[in-house]
Amino acid sequence: MEAWVGLFVAAGCVALFMLAMKVSNLSTISAGDGYEIIARFGNIGGLAVRSPVRASGVLVGRVSDISYDTRSFEAMVTMSIEKQFNQFPTDTTASIFTAGLLGEQYVSLTPGAEEEVMKQGDTIMFSDSAMVLERIIGKIVTDKLSE
Amino acid sequence: MSASPASDILIRVRGLTFRRGERVIFENIDLDFRRGRITAIMGPSGTGKTTLLKLISAQLIPEAGTIEVDGQNIHTLSQTDLFELRKRMGMLFQSGALLTDLTVFENVAYPLREHTQLSERMIRYLVLAKLQAVGLRGAAQLLPAELSGGMARRVALARAIALDPMMIMYDEPFSGQDPISMGVLIKLIHAMNDNLGLTSIIVSHDVKETSSIADHIYVISDGRIMDQGSPAELDRTASEWAQQFLKGLPDGPVRFHYPARDYAEDLFEN
Amino acid sequence: MQTVTAGSWLDPLVHAGRRAFSFLERTGRAGLFLLRVLQSIPSVLLRPGLIMQQLFSVGVLTIVIVLVAGAFVGLVLGLQGYNVLVRFNAEASLGTFVGLTLVRELGPVVTALLFAGRAGSALTAELGLMKATEQFSGLEMMAVDPYKRVLAPRMLAGFISMPLLAGIFSAVGVLGGYFIGVGLLGVDAGAYWAQMQNSVDFYEDLMTGFWKSLAFGFAATWVALFEGYDAEPTAEGVGRATTRSVVSASLLVLGLNFVLTALLLETNP
Numbered sequence: 001m002e003a004w005v006g007l008f009v010a011a012g013c014v015a016l017f018m019l020a021m022k023v024s025n026l027s028t029i030s031a032g033d034g035y036e037i038i039a040r041f042g043n044i045g046g047l048a049v050r051s052p053v054r055a056s057g058v059l060v061g062r063v064s065d066i067s068y069d070t071r072s073f074e075a076m077v078t079m080s081i082e083k084q085f086n087q088f089p090t091d092t093t094a095s096i097f098t099a100g101l102l103g104e105q106y107v108s109l110t111p112g113a114e115e116e117v118m119k120q121g122d123t124i125m126f127s128d129s130a131m132v133l134e135r136i137i138g139k140i141v142t143d144k145l146s147e
Numbered sequence: 148m149s150a151s152p153a154s155d156i157l158i159r160v161r162g163l164t165f166r167r168g169e170r171v172i173f174e175n176i177d178l179d180f181r182r183g184r185i186t187a188i189m190g191p192s193g194t195g196k197t198t199l200l201k202l203i204s205a206q207l208i209p210e211a212g213t214i215e216v217d218g219q220n221i222h223t224l225s226q227t228d229l230f231e232l233r234k235r236m237g238m239l240f241q242s243g244a245l246l247t248d249l250t251v252f253e254n255v256a257y258p259l260r261e262h263t264q265l266s267e268r269m270i271r272y273l274v275l276a277k278l279q280a281v282g283l284r285g286a287a288q289l290l291p292a293e294l295s296g297g298m299a300r301r302v303a304l305a306r307a308i309a310l311d312p313m314m315i316m317y318d319e320p321f322s323g324q325d326p327i328s329m330g331v332l333i334k335l336i337h338a339m340n341d342n343l344g345l346t347s348i349i350v351s352h353d354v355k356e357t358s359s360i361a362d363h364i365y366v367i368s369d370g371r372i373m374d375q376g377s378p379a380e381l382d383r384t385a386s387e388w389a390q391q392f393l394k395g396l397p398d399g400p401v402r403f404h405y406p407a408r409d410y411a412e413d414l415f416e417n
Numbered sequence: 418m419q420t421v422t423a424g425s426w427l428d429p430l431v432h433a434g435r436r437a438f439s440f441l442e443r444t445g446r447a448g449l450f451l452l453r454v455l456q457s458i459p460s461v462l463l464r465p466g467l468i469m470q471q472l473f474s475v476g477v478l479t480i481v482i483v484l485v486a487g488a489f490v491g492l493v494l495g496l497q498g499y500n501v502l503v504r505f506n507a508e509a510s511l512g513t514f515v516g517l518t519l520v521r522e523l524g525p526v527v528t529a530l531l532f533a534g535r536a537g538s539a540l541t542a543e544l545g546l547m548k549a550t551e552q553f554s555g556l557e558m559m560a561v562d563p564y565k566r567v568l569a570p571r572m573l574a575g576f577i578s579m580p581l582l583a584g585i586f587s588a589v590g591v592l593g594g595y596f597i598g599v600g601l602l603g604v605d606a607g608a609y610w611a612q613m614q615n616s617v618d619f620y621e622d623l624m625t626g627f628w629k630s631l632a633f634g635f636a637a638t639w640v641a642l643f644e645g646y647d648a649e650p651t652a653e654g655v656g657r658a659t660t661r662s663v664v665s666a667s668l669l670v671l672g673l674n675f676v677l678t679a680l681l682l683e684t685n686p
């Protein structure tokens with residue numbers, strides 16, 4: 001009987017461990033020892049806290065905070081970047097993209113050419129806002145009309 | 148132990164009143180159970196004999212009156228004190244009340260394991276001795292479901308005496324026993340009383356057997372004590388009621404029926 | 418109560434009132450019962466043997482049904498998910514669909530329903546039978562507290578078993594979805610796991626499911642123990658209590674699921 005109970009508890013723990021490591025993102029959550037950089041956007045679309053931050057498609061961090069700056073009337077997005085990716089130049093561009101037509105939105109970092117790299121608390125100079133579908137359609141329509 | 152009248156009485160029941168819904172089971176009755184004696188409670192089926200035992204052991208709470216066990220009012224004790232007292236009170240349930248998932252051996256060992264720090268060898272020794280006394284040592288490894296009603300009650304008796312209590316309440320110890328085990332049980336109860344100074348309360352319908360060992364008999368019915376005395380006194384009692392009950396006569400003041408309205412009225416109701 | 422005569426137009430009202438009152442009274446008794454069981458739990462921690470025994474009858478005996486059910490639910494999720502997602506060319510997101518559904522909802526809820534049906538009914542029947550054969554009175558007369566020796570170990574075992582069972586259910590379900598999606602329908606194995614990891618958040622999804630399964634285990638075991646301990650001490654009484662135990666525990670789990678989902682979504686917007 002004790003052996004069966006032991007097996008049961010072990011199986012349960014293995015299952016929970018597998019769910020944590022293989023099914024959930026626990027293995028990819030950095031233990032908070034990365035560094036944070038800030039980007040400002042005119043429009044963040046559907047970006048949310050915990051959205052991925054990618055460079056060339058590789059996950060390098062996550063959005064850790066989103067706030068609205070009432071002086072510049074812009075969205076301030078704080079991103080937590082894992083510490084091994086500490087070579088982003090100061091003229092890096094941040095853009096908000098959508099994965100697939102209906103997929104989740106993420107921040108994409110495109111490095112520039114500066115020698116100097118970004119550190120904890122730095123702000124990104126260049127940013128592209130999210131593509132909002134209505135605005136794109138609106139733009140196409142006005143372009144056609146003005147032709 | 149001095150024979151002062153106060154300590155001579157182990158259980159003192161005063162002004163006991165108890166009701167089940169509308170039905171009065173006991174109406175202001177007084178009973179005394181003397182130390183080291185066998186006291187029997189007799190009465191027709193359904194008068195509340197089992198209920199009385201449950202009141203004495205504080206499984207039920209009376210509506211009025213007090214019950215003192217060994218000088219303590221049992222219904223005002225804290226749970227800890229009540230449990231301390233119950234370790235010294237054995238009870239043989241009418242149904243046996245054995246734990247169904249334990250073997251006979253483990254059932255008898257249960258109170259020892261719960262309340263003592265005895266070694267496994269000592270427990271085995273004690274359990275086998277108690278089972279031997281009720282003639283069921285050979286059944287030690289059976290489960291309660293594999294026992295007959297009479298056997299189950301004997302195992303329950305072995306369990307009730309496992310902790311060597313100061314008193315035992317027997318609810319119908321003789322029913323379902325064949326003549327031989329009946330004889331052995333009577334001897335056993337008698338011997339425990341004489342040798343260990345146990346106080347016994349026996350609830351039974353078996354007039355002959357009970358009379359042969361009881362020191363004092365209470366006959367109760369309809370919530371009252373109909374008669375009391377030693378077996379010899381009751382044999383000569385003037386009470387017509389007790390005469391009918393003890394002799395088992397069909398005609399007399401005792402009603403065989405549960406209270407009901409007129410039979411004819413019941414039959415011809417439309 | 419006797420002032421209203423039979424056949425009065427008030428009868429349905431009186432009847433409803435009585436039922437409401439007896440429901441409240443039972444709920445109150447169940448609450449007091451739970452309090453006493455919880456108070457008795459510390460003393461059980463000294464008796465690991467008793468907990469072991471209950472983990473066996475509550476957990477180990479439920480594991481087979483949970484394994485089988487988890488596998489089938491995972492297979493169905495794989496099929497259904499694939500069929501919907503393939504229309505949007507999004508079958509690579511199958512992992513997301515299977516993982517989220519299992520971890521957040523189906524794992525805890527279906528396991529709790531199975532738990533109520535298998536372990537809960539067994540607990541109720543066992544306790545009802547113990548009551549019918551006066552075993553609780555017998556224990557009390559041996560100066561043994563049934564709350565400490567009988568009820569508390571069972572409560573604890575239910576509480577421990579449920580999250581483990583729910584974890585096993587979800588894990589097997591995820592593997593079932595993998596088997597259908599990757600093994601039979603040709604979804605890319607890497608995409609299955611990566612999409613799942615990308616969307617199943619440890620705190621928001623996995624822990625939510627874990628708290629839910631704890632709460633369900635607690636609720637289902639409570640109902641099962643109370644129904645058994647409160648059963649009418651007859652054969653029919655025990656039968657009725659067992660049925661009622663499964664029905665009430667299942668409804669309680671589903672209701673609780675709604676409340677918890679709403680609460681947990683509220684705190685993680």
Ligand SMILES: Nc1ncnc2c1ncn2[C@@H]1O[C@H](COP(=O)(O)OP(=O)(O)OP(=O)(O)O)[C@@H](O)[C@H]1O
Pocket residue numbers: 167172191192193194195196197198199241
């Ligand atoms: N749990 C209960 N609820 C309501 N009434 C009860 C309950 N238990 C017993 N009674 C009633 O109390 C009365 C006394 O029951 P009790 O079991 O004490 O009788 P008894 O004298 O032991 O009878 P017997 O000799 O048949 O064992 C009976 O009339 C019974 O109907």
Ligand SMILES: [Mg+2]
Pocket residue numbers: 196197198241318
């Ligand atoms: Mg009786």
